Amino acid sequence: MGHIEDQTPHRDDGAFLMELPPFPKEKAGNSLCKGSSEKRVATYCSALFLVNRRTERSFIMLLHIPHASTFIPDDEKTQYSQSVLKDQLEKMTDWGAGRIFNVGQRIEFPYSRLLCDVERFADGDEMEKVGMGVCYTRTSNGHILRRVSPERRAEIMTKYYWPHHTKLENAVTDELHKYGRCLIIDCHSFPGVPLPYERDQLRPNFCIGFDRRCQETGEAVACRLHELGYTVGINRPFAGALMPIRYLNDDRVQSVMIEANRDLVDEPQVSNQMDNVLAGIEAEFYM
């Protein structure tokens, strides 16, 4: 298990910010946008220009998109009741996350989270208690989704979970070799109406998750979204961002989770706004 544990992703519980409310609009200038110096404004403007010429520039940050696929191979589908599967795909898929996050190298998990949730800890994830660890056995309502024997779980880990984490870790390593730094954006969407298993019922427009080490970058993302007029929850209703354990304490690697409210993701301006926010963050981070 030694090397496997070494690859376990880390999700900080973000407890230090869990109790903060989403930013009140009028406080943005004081509490968060402290870096709005001329330099930052200039960077942001040049980033906007670059996004408009997107075909001429490649973006280098990593967009980790773990929950946007609905694909489950036919031989795996037999494990589920088809009506329950249809309902849970509707509720649990991160709709829109594959569409509104575009500026960066995409690392997408090509299977549904109902088959394997690569954002969970390999061992001891607290969501195991409600049947929603790496291999979901319960639905978002707490009903039976499927049964997974220990042997079957081990197969799923080997076939789907570890290869994805190896791919992500290798992409981070490549970034470090090329640029000396790496920024992971962990891209999600959440339902506008909370699901029964969600303990935090807050529904901002966006939720930004990060741990203490990535606070500056996380707050910069939150600030830019807030400047566009959106409500933003910091580590609420979801906390932390995925970080390969190999780079857990490596300051060259930063990870910020962006969760978009699904009530927003079909609005036509959101994708372009996200492009601009991420381009600005990337320009600042890698400069």
Ligand SMILES: [Zn+2]
């Ligand atoms: Zn998600």
